[in-house]
Amino acid sequence: MSETNPNPAPEPSPEPAKPVVPAAAPVAAAPKPLAPKKDMSRGDFLWAGWGMLAAFLAATAAAGARFMFPNVIYEPSQKFNAGAAATYDLGVSTKWLNEQRVWIVRTPSGFYAMWARCTHLGCTPNWWGDQNRFKCPCHGSNYTLDGDVIAGPAPMPLWRAKVMLAATGDLIVDKAVLENKPGKREQAPYFADYAPS
Ligand code: FES
Numbered sequence: 001m002s003e004t005n006p007n008p009a010p011e012p013s014p015e016p017a018k019p020v021v022p023a024a025a026p027v028a029a030a031p032k033p034l035a036p037k038k039d040m041s042r043g044d045f046l047w048a049g050w051g052m053l054a055a056f057l058a059a060t061a062a063a064g065a066r067f068m069f070p071n072v073i074y075e076p077s078q079k080f081n082a083g084a085a086a087t088y089d090l091g092v093s094t095k096w097l098n099e100q101r102v103w104i105v106r107t108p109s110g111f112y113a114m115w116a117r118c119t120h121l122g123c124t125p126n127w128w129g130d131q132n133r134f135k136c137p138c139h140g141s142n143y144t145l146d147g148d149v150i151a152g153p154a155p156m157p158l159w160r161a162k163v164m165l166a167a168t169g170d171l172i173v174d175k176a177v178l179e180n181k182p183g184k185r186e187q188a189p190y191f192a193d194y195a196p197s
Helices: 042-068
Strands: 079-084 091-093 102-107 110-115 126-128 133-135 149-151 160-165 170-179
Touching: 102 170, 110 170
Parallel strands: none
Antiparallel strands: 079 170, 091 102, 102 110, 110 160, 126 133, 160 170
């Protein structure tokens, strides 16, 4: 039979909990000191200079080329060959109306070329042979065979273009040179004498 110890030895008290010490954060590696910059060598300096000079010369050359070839809009020539004078009958020819916007008018003594542009707002009038007048379809201006205004809002006569009789017998019309003043428009270069033998 076993005996119980009336004075049991006291149980050892548990050890006090040790404070939890957080793990130390890893220490960031110290940045390596930058390598000291090398000074630009004399050779590098010269190359840089040559590079800048080459860039400058290229820019200058480009500007020069642009000056030599400016942005120009080339318009079609205002001069045209209206063909042999001998092929025209007396009166108004509409042969060049669509292509050149010009009427060739032959009189007993020569030719004039009338610009088919209404002096009101620029519409193209029509030739009415039975009424012997040009009539603008836009606002009703009427012009005589000479180009003078006889009705409507047009403020001035129709313009005549320079016309010449070439040695070949062809009529050369230049729409860049215009006249509409009575007295001037009946003379050269706005009238080409023509008297075939
Ligand atoms: S544009 Fe010809 S009358 Fe107005």
